Amino acid sequence: YSVGIIGAPFSKGQPRDGVEKGPDLIRAAGLVEKLKAQGCAVKDYGNVTFEEVANDEPIGNVKRPRAVGSANQRLSAAVHAVKNDGHTCVMLGGDHSLAIGSIQGHAAAKKDLSVVWVDAHADINTPLTSPTGNIHGQPMSYLIHELQSKIPVLPNFSWIKPCVSAKDIVYIGLRDVDPEEHHILKLLGIKVYSMTEVDRLGIAKVMEETCDYIFSKVKKPIHLSYDIDALDPSISPATGTPVVGGLTYREGIYITEHICQTGLLSAVDMVEVNPERGRTDDEISSTVNAAVDLIRGCFGKLREG
Numbered sequence: 001y002s003v004g005i006i007g008a009p010f011s012k013g014q015p016r017d018g019v020e021k022g023p024d025l026i027r028a029a030g031l032v033e034k035l036k037a038q039g040c041a042v043k044d045y046g047n048v049t050f051e052e053v054a055n056d057e058p059i060g061n062v063k064r065p066r067a068v069g070s071a072n073q074r075l076s077a078a079v080h081a082v083k084n085d086g087h088t089c090v091m092l093g094g095d096h097s098l099a100i101g102s103i104q105g106h107a108a109a110k111k112d113l114s115v116v117w118v119d120a121h122a123d124i125n126t127p128l129t130s131p132t133g134n135i136h137g138q139p140m141s142y143l144i145h146e147l148q149s150k151i152p153v154l155p156n157f158s159w160i161k162p163c164v165s166a167k168d169i170v171y172i173g174l175r176d177v178d179p180e181e182h183h184i185l186k187l188l189g190i191k192v193y194s195m196t197e198v199d200r201l202g203i204a205k206v207m208e209e210t211c212d213y214i215f216s217k218v219k220k221p222i223h224l225s226y227d228i229d230a231l232d233p234s235i236s237p238a239t240g241t242p243v244v245g246g247l248t249y250r251e252g253i254y255i256t257e258h259i260c261q262t263g264l265l266s267a268v269d270m271v272e273v274n275p276e277r278g279r280t281d282d283e284i285s286s287t288v289n290a291a292v293d294l295i296r297g298c299f300g301k302l303r304e305g
């Protein structure tokens with residue numbers, strides 16, 4: 001596997017400080033060395049630098065639109081470059097608003113994508129449905145063709161081109177979905193494996209069905225967008241919006257092992273690690289180490305040896 005790593009130390013898609021420390025914490029836990037030790041070629045492209053945006057007043061209830069738009073435009077260019085260099089891209093967040101730039105940059109290089117979104121949340125609020133105005137709860141709405149009539153003009157967002165079809169998306173791990181988001185998911189007929197389905201089917205069946213579903217038509221490169229809060233807070237407490245009843249460590253790893261064996265993984269986001277949300281060093285290291293292990297599972301690390 002040839003891996004290109006991008007750090008995106010960005011936090012303005014949500015209100016809590018600390019998530020911008022995620023990229024360097026994940027590196028400090030030995031991500032590059034561990035990927036090399038399991039046989040990957042790894043190039044670390046460093047961290048994207050983001051511009052300071054003054055007077056970034058809310059528009060409607062959408063918070064920090066100019067900073068989020070600008071950051072994602074820069075991230076999009078960085079991801080595009082990593083893909084053009086022929087690597088599988090690993091984007092280390094930072095908050096989940098960064099999926100806008102990550103998926104946009106990936107689509108610029110690979111055209112038709114399938115998206116596997118692993119998260120406690122659907123992150124599919126539009127600017128008009130969001131209960132908080134935090135853009136980390138909205139990224140998918142800017143990317144999906146079928147939602148574009150619902151997206152108002154926002155400063156620094158005009159560069160975004162919708163690039164994902166509702167039929168090419170699968171959600172895994174949902175357990176905290178806003179009513180309006182649920183309406184959107186139903187309206188668009190988006191495939192969802194909530195924690196109920198994980199419990200009912202078991203993770204092996206969920207992954208079998210996920211792959212059958214995204215490969216049922218033509219096989220597309222996979223964009224795996226992994227929010228660390230998909231895991232149960234007993235494993236990954238150091239995150240901005242923890243929700244009880246999450247994936248076990250083993251379920252989380254099974255997902256990445258299964259996606260890896262498809263041979264179609266083209267880009268990965270690992271987002272929402274926030275050390276300032278950990279109450280102890282153990283909570284922080286448990287969260288960071290889970291993120292590292294999930295990424296290792298994407299690139300051939302097998303529990304059997």
Ligand SMILES: CN[C@](CCCC[B-](O)(O)O)(CCN1CCCCC1)C(=O)O
Pocket residue numbers: 095096097119120121122123125130131132133134136137138176177178227229240241272
């Ligand atoms: C579920 N939607 C939330 C959370 C988004 C989490 C983003 B992620 O990147 O971490 O997944 C929360 C909205 N609720 C907040 C508490 C009161 C009810 C609404 C939102 O702010 O849109």
Ligand SMILES: [Mn+2]
Pocket residue numbers: 017018276
């Ligand atoms: Mn701080």
Ligand SMILES: [Mn+2]
Pocket residue numbers: 096119121123136227
């Ligand atoms: Mn998320």
Ligand SMILES: [Mn+2]
Pocket residue numbers: 119120121227229230241
């Ligand atoms: Mn989440």
